[in-house]
Amino acid sequence: MSENSESKPYINFLQAESKHKGIFKWILSTDHKRIGIMYMTGMMAFLLVGITLGFLMKLEMLTPGKTIMDAQTYNAFFTLHGVIMIFLFIIPGLPAVFGNFMLPLQIGARDVAFPRLNLLSWWLYVVGGIFAIASLFLQGGPIDTGWTFYVPYSLRTGTNVSLPLFAAFILGFSSILTGINFVTTVHRLRAPGMTFFKMPLFVWAIYSTAWIQVIATPVVGITIILVIVERAFSLGIFDPALGGDPLLFQHLFWIYSHPAVYIMILPAMGAVSEIIPTFAKRTIFGYKAIAFSSLAIAFIGYFVWAHHMFTTGISDTSRFIFSLLTFLVAIPSGVKVFNWVATLYKGSITPGAPLLFVMMFIFLFSIGGLTGLVLGSLATNVHVHDTYFVVAHFHYVMFGGTVMIFFAALHYWLPKMFGRMYNEKVAKWSIALIFIGFNMLYFTMFILGYEGQPRRYWDYLPQFQTLQIISTVGSWILISGILLMFGNLHRSIKRGAKAEANPWGGKTLEWTIPSPPPVHNFDEIPVITHGPYNYGEEEAK
Amino acid sequence: MANEHSEKNHSVGYGTYVLIWLVLVGLTVTTVSISGINLGNIALAVALLIAAVKSAFVINIFMHIKFEEKIFKVFIAIALMTLLSVFVLTAFDVFFR
Ligand code: HEM
Ligand SMILES: [Cu+2]
Numbered sequence: 318m319s320e321n322s323e324s325k326p327y328i329n330f331l332q333a334e335s336k337h338k339g340i341f342k343w344i345l346s347t348d349h350k351r352i353g354i355m356y357m358t359g360m361m362a363f364l365l366v367g368i369t370l371g372f373l374m375k376l377e378m379l380t381p382g383k384t385i386m387d388a389q390t391y392n393a394f395f396t397l398h399g400v401i402m403i404f405l406f407i408i409p410g411l412p413a414v415f416g417n418f419m420l421p422l423q424i425g426a427r428d429v430a431f432p433r434l435n436l437l438s439w440w441l442y443v444v445g446g447i448f449a450i451a452s453l454f455l456q457g458g459p460i461d462t463g464w465t466f467y468v469p470y471s472l473r474t475g476t477n478v479s480l481p482l483f484a485a486f487i488l489g490f491s492s493i494l495t496g497i498n499f500v501t502t503v504h505r506l507r508a509p510g511m512t513f514f515k516m517p518l519f520v521w522a523i524y525s526t527a528w529i530q531v532i533a534t535p536v537v538g539i540t541i542i543l544v545i546v547e548r549a550f551s552l553g554i555f556d557p558a559l560g561g562d563p564l565l566f567q568h569l570f571w572i573y574s575h576p577a578v579y580i581m582i583l584p585a586m587g588a589v590s591e592i593i594p595t596f597a598k599r600t601i602f603g604y605k606a607i608a609f610s611s612l613a614i615a616f617i618g619y620f621v622w623a624h625h626m627f628t629t630g631i632s633d634t635s636r637f638i639f640s641l642l643t644f645l646v647a648i649p650s651g652v653k654v655f656n657w658v659a660t661l662y663k664g665s666i667t668p669g670a671p672l673l674f675v676m677m678f679i680f681l682f683s684i685g686g687l688t689g690l691v692l693g694s695l696a697t698n699v700h701v702h703d704t705y706f707v708v709a710h711f712h713y714v715m716f717g718g719t720v721m722i723f724f725a726a727l728h729y730w731l732p733k734m735f736g737r738m739y740n741e742k743v744a745k746w747s748i749a750l751i752f753i754g755f756n757m758l759y760f761t762m763f764i765l766g767y768e769g770q771p772r773r774y775w776d777y778l779p780q781f782q783t784l785q786i787i788s789t790v791g792s793w794i795l796i797s798g799i800l801l802m803f804g805n806l807h808r809s810i811k812r813g814a815k816a817e818a819n820p821w822g823g824k825t826l827e828w829t830i831p832s833p834p835p836v837h838n839f840d841e842i843p844v845i846t847h848g849p850y851n852y853g854e855e856e857a858k
Numbered sequence: 859m860a861n862e863h864s865e866k867n868h869s870v871g872y873g874t875y876v877l878i879w880l881v882l883v884g885l886t887v888t889t890v891s892i893s894g895i896n897l898g899n900i901a902l903a904v905a906l907l908i909a910a911v912k913s914a915f916v917i918n919i920f921m922h923i924k925f926e927e928k929i930f931k932v933f934i935a936i937a938l939m940t941l942l943s944v945f946v947l948t949a950f951d952v953f954f955r
Contacts, residue, residue, distance in 0.1 A: 504929070532937050568948055619940055620947060632954035638947070 329736065329833040347432035348836060352439050353418030354734065356409060359442065361803075363405040368796060370398040375758070375792040378785050381777055391775040392461035393476070397453070399464025400481060404488050405446055407719055408577060409495075411584035412530075413442070415726050416499060416523045418734060422827035422834065423517045425508025425843045430501040434494055441491035448484035452477045463773060465574075466541075468555040468566045472548055479545045486541045489534045492580075496530030499523055508826075510845035514608070517825045517849040518601065521608045522587025525615040529576045529583075533619070537573035540566065564629055571622035579618040581715060583611055585722035586653055589675050592729050593657050594850040595823040596672035597664025601850050603656040610649035617646050627698045636695055643693035650686060654679060669821070670744035674725030677752055681717025685710055688763065703773075706766025709759045717755060724751075727806060732816030736832040739809035747805060750798025757791025825849050870919065878919050885912050 330350045337345050343355060374394050377384045386394070417435065421428055429435050453459045457477040462470055471478050503524045507516070516524075543554050544566070553559030555566045594601045601607065623631060623639040657679065666672070688710045691697045701707065732738055761784045766772075770781055777785065819828040826843060827834075889908050897904060918924040923934060 528936075532940055564951070568951070572944055620943060623947075623951065630955075631951045634954040635947070635950040638950055 327831065328835065329831065330836045331735070331833050333836045345436070347428070347436050349417050349421050349429050349432065349435060350734070350834065352435050353414050353416075355439055356413040356417065356442065359446065360406050360409060360414065363401050363446065367398055367401040367406060368799065370394050370401070372792055372796055374398065375789045377775065378777070379789050381779055381782060386775075388775040389461065392773070393459040395773055396460050396463055400449065400460070400485070402715075403464055403577075404485050405442075405449065407581045407715060408488070408492060409442060410581055410719060411588060411723060411726060412495060412499065412523055412526055412580075413438075414723075415519075415588065415730060416495075416526075416584060419730065419827055420499060420502060420520060420523055421506070422733075422830070422838055423520050423825050423849075424503065424506060424511055425826050425839060425845065426502065426506035427837050427839065427842075429498050430505055431498050435498055438491045438494040438498070441487050441494070445484045445486075445488035445491060448487065449481050452480035452484065455480065465570060466544065467570075468544065468547075468561075468563045469557060471544060472556050479548055482541045482545055486538050489538045489541075492530045493534045496527040496534070499527035500531065503527075508842050508845055514605065515845055515848050518590035518604070518607055518611075519584070519587035519825075522583045522590070522611050525611040526580050526583045529580050529615050529618065533573045533576040533580075536569060537577075540569040540573070543569075564626070564631060567626050567629060568623065571625045572619075575622040575625065576615075576618045578714070579614055581719045583614060585678070585719045586611065588722050588726045588729070589657060589678065590653075591823075591825065592671045592675050592725060593660050594852065595729075595821045596669055596675075597661050597666050598822065598852050599660055599664040599850075600848070600852050601656070602659040602662075603652075604848065604850075606652050607656050610652045613649040614646060617642065617649070621646060624693050624698075627695060628702045640693055640695050644690065647686065647690060654683065667821075669728075670739070670741060670748060671725045671729035671821075673745065673748050674721050674728065677748065678718060678721045678725065681713050681721065681755065684760075685713030685715075685717055688713065701766055703771055704766035705762040705770045705772055708772050709762035709766060712759045712762075717759075721751075724802065729821070730827075731806065731809060732820045733827055733832050733834070735810045735813075736816050737809050737813035738816045738820065739813055740805055743801065743805040747798045747802035750794055750801060752798075754791050754793070754795025754798055758788050758795050759791075761785075761788040761791070824851060870925075874919065878915050882912055882915060 330348055333348075335342055335346065343351055346352065373385065374391065377386050377391055417429070420426075455477055457475055459476060460478055460481045461474060461476045462478060466478070466482065503516070503520060543552075546552060547554050547556060547561075551559060553561045555561040555563055557563055590601055590607055621639055621643045623635055624643045627636055627640075657675075688706070692701065692707065692710060728739060728744060762770075765781055765784050765788075768781070770777055816832045818831050820832075821828075829843065830838060885908050889905060892904065893901075917934065923930055
């Protein structure tokens with residue numbers, strides 16, 4: 318489809334009027350596209366706060382002993398950094414922004430199944446965010462338990478624990494509602510002819526993720542309530558002094574929080590499966606294998622949680638079982654990586670910024686994934702547990718994995734969302750800075766951890782200083798890259814060159830409508846007759 | 859979505875609802891009263907069994923799932939199977955510790 322003709326001026330969803338005025342046009346809008354952008358705005362703000370805290374922590378680690386803050390402040394900082402990054406940024410993550418914006422477009426629908434529920438999800442997200450921030454300024458001071466809220470410390474500390482926990486509870490609700498919405502949308506609103514195996518792989522990924530959101534999140538909700546109640550009334554569920562079981566907390570916490578890492582990574586993998594065919598101009602290799610591996614990862618992901626508890630004194634039987642199950646997750650993950658690489662093989666590749674982010678993702682995520690196996694093995698886990706090795710590992714998978722693809726998706730879908738192009742040259746410079754900075758910052762942490770630097774420590778032994786300095790300088794380079802990238806994106810949204818409907822030559826449905834899309838997406842609901850990535854060559858029949 | 863069906867769902871009379879409610883109250887009383895008796899190892903199993911029966915009533919009757927389309931039952935079955943697996947895996951820790 319081409320841009321609309323000049324005769325009737327084309328109104329897109331950004332300009333459209335509604336019965337509300339001013340900011341209410343946005344914050345009361347049930348348009349999935351506006352809700353996606355509102356999530357994006359909120360999450361960007363939290364990301365910048367999180368990055369600032371990370372920057373300050375690294376500055377503290379420049380020298381042994383006190384550099385810029387005292388120990389208690391450091392404790393609060395790593396907790397806030399973790400809570401913000403996890404609950405307010407990466408868990409809503411790609412589904413909240415790109416799932417909301419692209420899912421209906423990619424399946425040929427006019428909106429999600431429950432638009433008002435969708436708006437409620439966003440409002441719950443905002444309320445959760447406000448509670449989390451409010452807790453910093455109330456009596457008792459900012460929470461210092463680490464983002465994992467382990468008992469018994471979280472029951473005993475005098476800092477504000479209940480309010481941020483309640484915030485996490487509300488954010489969980491937001492996530493559950495989004496999940497319900499997306500599952501229903503995929504089942505009910507696919508365009509005629511779009512069978513499950515004609516859906517784009519991003520839709521498959523969002524669908525698998527939505528299931529995890531619905532099934533796993535209630536567990537953490539209940540756990541959080543139990544901690545709050547136990548703090549208030551000394552019930553003795555978790556507190557060993559009262560006859561409770563502290564390991565029960567860890568079980569419950571990780572029964573949610575391990576599947577949650579798949580809430581983070583699966584949608585990112587889905588976006589990778591969109592970007593690679595578009596930039597290699599080839600049909601995705603192994604469509605069904607990728608689709609099923611999403612489901613397999615979502616499924617196995619439920620049954621590995623106790624790999625976070627190998628050193629806590631859980632039974633040997635369960636250590637063995639959970640180690641084995643953990644290794645199984647590597648199989649569907651490997652299936653995906655090999656299929657992506659095979660898609661690139663003999664493709665006609667355009668190395669645009671989204672694809673470069675994807676290449677960076679494959680590199681960083683592989684390092685993160687393989688070091689995950691080091692952590693999943695019982696023997697090596699004992700050595701590196703709770704050291705910087707773990708900190709390096711999860712930054713490689715979450716930051717190097719999910720966040721890099723979040724950045725890739727921002728570049729890939731920016732033209733569709735805002736009708737503007739970003740500056741390719743600046744984008745490439747920012748990618749180079751991010752890549753160098755990231756590896757300096759975090760690869761050093763693998764070595765530090767292996768040599769014995771514990772995580773969540775404010776101080777360190779003098780022999781670690783060289784590596785700590787390299788790491789801190791890396792954080793400066795990384796952050797300059799990120800700021801350059803945001804500057805570029807911001808400028809593009811304001812003043813970038815106009816984007817066509819389909820600047821990359823993508824084949825999925827969102828590229829068949831104008832950029833930015835009209836309010837109701839499709840003038841006429843399309844009828845689907847072929848798979849999502851039909852690039853001419855041999856098509857799977 | 860399943861609006862066409864919901865019309866005939868009102869075949870469940872108020873009498874049934876009240877009856878089920880009484881059964882639920884009865885089961886709750888049972889749970890509370892037998893918690894005072896020392897049943898040893900099976901105490902947990904008994905408590906879970908009663909809870910399972912109660913939720914079956916709630917899901918089927920109050921939440922109308924008994925009268926809904928198959929897809930909803932499949933969804934609930936998946937969630938229940940997941941929950942069951944999680945229980946079993948946790949038991950590997952608790953009983954072998
Ligand atoms: C410029 C960016 C970042 C920097 C400089 C940074 C730095 C750090 C540092 C220094 C720690 C504490 C290490 C310790 O003493 O234990 C930490 C912890 C953590 N980071 Fe980051 N980080 C950044 C980005 C991210 C991102 C993007 C995420 C997730 C999406 C993330 C998630 C976490 C989590 C979950 C923790 C653990 C908090 C805890 O121990 O409770 N970080 N980070
Ligand atoms: Cu895990």
